[in-house]
Structures are given as structure tokens and as C-alpha cells.
Amino acid sequence: MSKILLIRTTVADAASADRLARQIVEERLAACATFAAARSVYRWLGKVETNDETEILFKTTLDRAALLKARIAALHSYELPVIEAWEAQVDPVVADWVYGATGDL
Template sequence: MAQILLVLTTVASRADADCLARQMVEQRLAACVQISAIDSVYRWQGQVQAEGEYRLLFKTTIERYPALEAALRAAHPYELPAIVAWPCSEVLAEFADWVAGEVTCTP
């Protein structure tokens, strides 16, 4: 069974979220991406900010993570994007197989 990772990032607009999600799925770097509207409070350049953002949650494998991270860094609109990944310790085997199959590069 493949080791599944959940990868999170945020963007400012729904259009950016849709674009990143579609690119990563089309490139087989993520099997699926969930997009949620959120409110974020953070400190940036010495100032506390409060803004709406969109959170993207990518499902991928540990093998595809380096390529996913590189593609997100290249396409991300933020100067310093939050890109955070964590492994799933428990996963339905059939779901893990599906994710692995969707991110496998085909000739």
C-alpha cells in the first residue's frame, strides 16, 4: 500500500485555487484537491493581517511529493507560500490504491 500524504496550501482567490487544483491533478501530482473558503489571521511584514483565503488540500503519495512541491512553488501566487505535508498513518487500503494509481506517471 502506498504511503499517502495530505498537502495543504492557501491562496487569496477562488480562481487561483481552481487553477492550482486543476494543474496538479492534470499533471498527476495529486489525485484529488479539496478547496475550502477560510478566514486567516497572520502576521506578515510586521503587521497582523486578517483576510479571506482558500485552503487547498491535496491527496498524493510520498513518492510524488517532491514534484508536487516543486510545481506548487513554481505556480503559487504568494511570495512565501505555506506548503505543509503530513503522512496519513491510517488509510482505507482501496483509497490509498486509488490515490497511488491517479498520481502514477503513465507513458
Template sequence: MSVVIAYCSCPDARSAGVLARALVEERLAACVSELPSVRSTYRWQGSVEQGEEVLLMIKTTSDRLDALGARLAALHPYELPELIAVEAIGGLAPYLAWVAQQTRDDD
């Protein structure tokens, strides 16, 4: 099991807050940081779109990623929510241990 940082964009602060709270309450994430006012440019259904979004940085573990993705898909307002995860290759050992502890399903 490793610590991962998952990224997810949201259309607004309200939906970002709802998702962040649910993921932490359900122990799918130890911490979710909300980065307001990111500008995204993307291709969607044949058109190039641009818009302001809130980016979530979700700190979790690799073994919780599938459950996190399923919950995100159920709660997210987008038809196709973004979820991209990268492995943390290092970090402060006590923090990494805290992330693992907070995402344990058996507490």
C-alpha cells in the same frame, strides 16, 4: 511510499481552481479539495494580517511531494506559498491505492 495530505492556502477561488486542476492534470495529486472561505491570521513582514482564503487539501504520495512543492511554487500567486504535509496513518485501503495509482508518473 505513503499517502500524504498537503495543505495550501490561496487568495481566491480562481487561483485555487487553477492550482487544483494543474496538480491533478500533472499527476502530482490524485484529488484536490477546495475549502472556501477560511479566515487566516498570520504575521507577514512584521505585521499581523488577516484575510479570507481558500484552503486546498491535496491528496498525494510522499514520493511526489517534492515535485508538487516545486510546481506549486511556480504557479502560486503568493511570494511564499503555504505547503504543509501530513502523513495519512490510515484510511480505506482501496482509496489509498487509488491515490497511489493516480499519482504514478508512468501512466
């Protein structure tokens, strides 16, 4: 198995997710982005809020992580975007694709 990095964030809607993901993939900071509908309950400014959001899961390399997180933060529409990251073990063929798609191969 080989290691890649998964980075997740949520945005307000599918259109925002598409714009952010497309920009990130075009810049070769991630090999791909996968979307999922999400419903979030959170405390913000002293109130409990509930909103529908779109989750984006990016597949990238360990070397691209810092750049990708910074770029998500720069392009994100939220005042406080949550950006989570963790390593994943994948088949070497998948890792080769991720590294090739991000220009690290």
C-alpha cells in the same frame, strides 16, 4: 491501512485554487484537491493582517511529495506560500486510487 500524503496550501481565492488544483491533478502530481474557505490572521512585514483565503488539500503519494511541493511553489502567486505536508492512514482501496491516479501504481 495504507499511507498517503496530504499537502495543504492556501491561495487568495476560489478561482486561484481551481487553477492551481486543476494543473496539479492534470500533471498527475495529486489524485485530487479539496477546497475550503479559510480566514487567516498572520503577521507580515511587521503588521498583523487578516484575509479570506481558499485552502487546498491535495492527496498524493509519498513518492510525489517533493515534486508536488516544488510545483505548488512554482505556480503559487504568494511571495511566501505556506506548504504543509503530513502522512495519513487510509483504507487500502483509497491508497490504490491515489497511487493509480498519480501514475505510481
